[in-house]
Amino acid sequence: MTNIVVLVKQVPDTYSERKLNESDHTLDRESADAVIDEINERAVEEALKIKEAGEGEVTVLCVGPDRATDAIRKALSMGADKAVHVSDEALQGSDMVATAKVIAGALGKVDGYDLVIAGNEASDGRGGAIPAMLAEILGVPQLTHARELSLDGTTLKVDRETEDGVTHLEASLPAVVSVTEKINEPRYPSFKGIMAAKKKPVETVTVADLGVDAGELGLSGAYATVLEAAPKPPRAAGERVDDDGDGGTKAAEYLVGQKLI
Amino acid sequence: MAEVLVLVDHVDGEVKKSTFELLTAARALGEASAVVVGTPGTAGKVKDALASYGAAKVYAAESDDATGYLVTPKVDALATVAEQASPAAVLVSATADGKEVSGRLAIRLGGAVLVDAVGVNADGSVDQSIFGGAFSVKSKAAKGTPVVSVRPGAVEAEQADGAAAEETVALPAVDPAKSAKVTGVEPVVGGDRPELTEASIVVSGGRGVGSAEKFDVVEKLADSLGAAVGASRAAVDSGYYPAQFQVGQTGKTVSPQLYVALGISGAIQHRAGMQTSKTIVAVNKDAEAPIFEIADFGVVGDLFDVAPQLTDEVAKRKG
Ligand SMILES: Cc1cc2nc3c(=O)[nH]c(=O)nc-3n(C[C@H](O)[C@H](O)[C@H](O)COP(=O)(O)OP(=O)(O)OC[C@H]3O[C@@H](n4cnc5c(N)ncnc54)[C@H](O)[C@@H]3O)c2cc1C
Ligand SMILES: Cc1cc2nc3c(=O)[nH]c(=O)nc-3n(C[C@H](O)[C@H](O)[C@H](O)COP(=O)(O)OP(=O)(O)OC[C@H]3O[C@@H](n4cnc5c(N)ncnc54)[C@H](O)[C@@H]3O)c2cc1C
Numbered sequence: 001m002t003n004i005v006v007l008v009k010q011v012p013d014t015y016s017e018r019k020l021n022e023s024d025h026t027l028d029r030e031s032a033d034a035v036i037d038e039i040n041e042r043a044v045e046e047a048l049k050i051k052e053a054g055e056g057e058v059t060v061l062c063v064g065p066d067r068a069t070d071a072i073r074k075a076l077s078m079g080a081d082k083a084v085h086v087s088d089e090a091l092q093g094s095d096m097v098a099t100a101k102v103i104a105g106a107l108g109k110v111d112g113y114d115l116v117i118a119g120n121e122a123s124d125g126r127g128g129a130i131p132a133m134l135a136e137i138l139g140v141p142q143l144t145h146a147r148e149l150s151l152d153g154t155t156l157k158v159d160r161e162t163e164d165g166v167t168h169l170e171a172s173l174p175a176v177v178s179v180t181e182k183i184n185e186p187r188y189p190s191f192k193g194i195m196a197a198k199k200k201p202v203e204t205v206t207v208a209d210l211g212v213d214a215g216e217l218g219l220s221g222a223y224a225t226v227l228e229a230a231p232k233p234p235r236a237a238g239e240r241v242d243d244d245g246d247g248g249t250k251a252a253e254y255l256v257g258q259k260l261i
Numbered sequence: 262m263a264e265v266l267v268l269v270d271h272v273d274g275e276v277k278k279s280t281f282e283l284l285t286a287a288r289a290l291g292e293a294s295a296v297v298v299g300t301p302g303t304a305g306k307v308k309d310a311l312a313s314y315g316a317a318k319v320y321a322a323e324s325d326d327a328t329g330y331l332v333t334p335k336v337d338a339l340a341t342v343a344e345q346a347s348p349a350a351v352l353v354s355a356t357a358d359g360k361e362v363s364g365r366l367a368i369r370l371g372g373a374v375l376v377d378a379v380g381v382n383a384d385g386s387v388d389q390s391i392f393g394g395a396f397s398v399k400s401k402a403a404k405g406t407p408v409v410s411v412r413p414g415a416v417e418a419e420q421a422d423g424a425a426a427e428e429t430v431a432l433p434a435v436d437p438a439k440s441a442k443v444t445g446v447e448p449v450v451g452g453d454r455p456e457l458t459e460a461s462i463v464v465s466g467g468r469g470v471g472s473a474e475k476f477d478v479v480e481k482l483a484d485s486l487g488a489a490v491g492a493s494r495a496a497v498d499s500g501y502y503p504a505q506f507q508v509g510q511t512g513k514t515v516s517p518q519l520y521v522a523l524g525i526s527g528a529i530q531h532r533a534g535m536q537t538s539k540t541i542v543a544v545n546k547d548a549e550a551p552i553f554e555i556a557d558f559g560v561v562g563d564l565f566d567v568a569p570q571l572t573d574e575v576a577k578r579k580g
Contacts (some may be wrong), residue, residue, distance in 0.1 A: 018392045025398070038413060097367055120357075121368070123510055123563050124392075125325055127376050128357065128362025129335045132576065136365040141441040145357050147504075158441070160331070162357035163458075163505055163513075168445035169331055172438070181494075181511050182504055215406060223373030228399040235536060235555040242548075243562025248570025251542060252578070254558045258540055260462075260519050261486065261575055 269332020
């Protein structure tokens with residue numbers, strides 16, 4: 001029986017225009033559609049594959065505002081068993097240190113975990129470090145940026161793929177894993193899955209339930225703060241030509257004109 | 262002057278260019294100290310290179326375990342040095358490893374994580390470029406030591422003389438219950454082309470290239486320009502080109518002098534990784550392709566006609 005916790009984050013859809021609030025420079029959650037981060041669907045898929053290959057239970061853990069329940073339901077409709085949702089006004093504007101500590105605290109709400117599976121990098125914050133920070137806090141091995149994963153008893157093997165190449169990793173459970181977009185193709189929730197998800201238990205907790213230091217949370221407690229933020233002017237389209245057999249030559253002339261060749 | 266710690270990236274006794282960029286950025290904040298984590302003898306090999314970019318000190322954290330476990334030996338080394346040196350900041354490269362090191366170190370030190378800085382200012386604040394370059398942000402540590410990951414290629418490396426005084430750091434033993442063991446590595450074979458994030462010209466191919474074999478059209482143009490090769494996610498997913506060359510939201514962010522997009526539609530997630538390029542040239546047979554909205558020069562046509570002709574023209578002009 002492997003108890004797996006999948007970390008799921010709700011993010012602004014990368015297909016829509018993403019903005020920061022003008023007042024406090026936090027994420028403008030109204031301007032863009034909110035979706036489960038694509039990479040987290042792959043994390044859920046990997047957890048389900050482990051569960052289906054043996055025995056286990058998959059718990060979704062999400063830190064985010066009330067409407068993040070949509071992301072949680074998506075994960076449940078794919079086949080996860082239950083969820084813990086940390087939702088608290090005090091978390092608005094939290095930095096990575098706070099997020100990692102809240103996730104670590106919330107793991108205490110799950111009866112014994114063997115494996116935590118996260119995405120390698122969220123598409124909004126792109127911190128790429130929450131899984132590593134969580135491993136640091138929990139004192140367990142990190143096997144991150146997994147392109148491939150195999151579990152044999154309590155021995156976990158991962159092929160880590162980064163700009164440096166592939167690194168083969170091995171450790172014993174409990175451990176924290178993060179997956180890359182090359183790990184699998186996530187399944188679509190079936191109609192049955194969507195109906196079943198409505199009845200699956202979602203425990204909603206606040207920071208007071210977790211025993212984390214409130215002085216480190218939210219905008220006021222953050223170690224990292226934003227001083228200024230400004231949108232960059234969008235790029236304008238330049239010259240465009242049709243290829244009449246001399247398109248390559250024209251492009252070369254343009255590059256010469258720009259002193260690029 | 263307070264010390265600023267720089268984590269040295271090195272491969273086979275060679276220091277990576279991004280480390281010289283970090284040393285340059287560190288000198289704007291204080292005294293640059295290089296921290297070398299590796300197997301015994303590594304620091305001796307890289308010392309001269311670090312001195313030539315202004316490293317006043319070189320901390321040597323060497324042990325046989327240093328490369329045998331993932332990430333944690335680097336965190337141990339930086340934390341050990343930080344405890345004795347009380348640095349003004351710690352700088353690492355914003356690579357997969359570097360970001361993870363910075364996050365763990367911030368937890369250890371009670372510090373702030375500042376991710377993927379494109380500039381480091383004398384007052385300790387950093388500049389960031391977020392949402393694929395759509396927003397510019399300035400941020401800083403409100404409390405604790407700033408642990409900053411700096412985007413490779415964002416800061417111009419400048420040489421300076423440094424004393425590179427060597428100090429030995431005793432690495433604590435690795436606890437295998439808390440670290441993942443490295444059982445093998447398959448390093449990326451760099452080849453002769455420049456690194457994607459460091460190149461001043463990038464030529465990328467998309468699904469329009471059609472197959473892995475035909476990607477040599479992209480490579481030939483890249484080689485004539487002395488450029489790195491990139492790919493869209495659709496090209497990577499279709500198996501035309503390896504994943505480490507993916508440009509975009511979930512791939513590399515590049516900001517070269519010139520970006521050439523061949524058979525790429527210009528989806529918002531692709532643009533997120535390349536729209537801060539100085540000049541963009543696109544070739545696409547669909548006049549409505551969104552890539553043309555951001556291209557400085559666009560050719561509506563078949564890439565298999567246009568790219569080889571451009572390759573020849575570039576070769577001719579180079580003589
Ligand atoms: C544009 C932008 C820039 C930011 N820059 C900084 C910065 O420089 N320093 C800083 O300290 N904070 C920063 N933040 C805040 C930071 O993004 C949040 O604290 C966030 O919750 C965690 O970081 P991440 O999303 O970057 O995590 P990543 O490390 O990129 O996420 C990896 C994985 O961790 C898990 N995960 C992350 N967050 C959650 C969550 N809330 N609930 C459940 N699982 C989760 C998911 O599985 C995710 O796939 C920034 C936020 C934004 C929107
Ligand atoms: C969360 C998320 C993250 C993503 N991350 C990334 C990312 O990091 N990078 C990325 O690139 N995408 C990313 N995507 C995918 C993105 O949405 C697009 O699907 C992808 O960029 C399309 O790649 P493409 O332009 O090569 O393919 P297509 O959109 O299929 O475009 C192919 C183009 O080639 C043209 N063409 C075809 N034949 C020829 C020819 N002979 N000559 C000239 N032109 C020709 C066609 O007109 C077309 O415009 C992401 C998506 C999501 C949801």
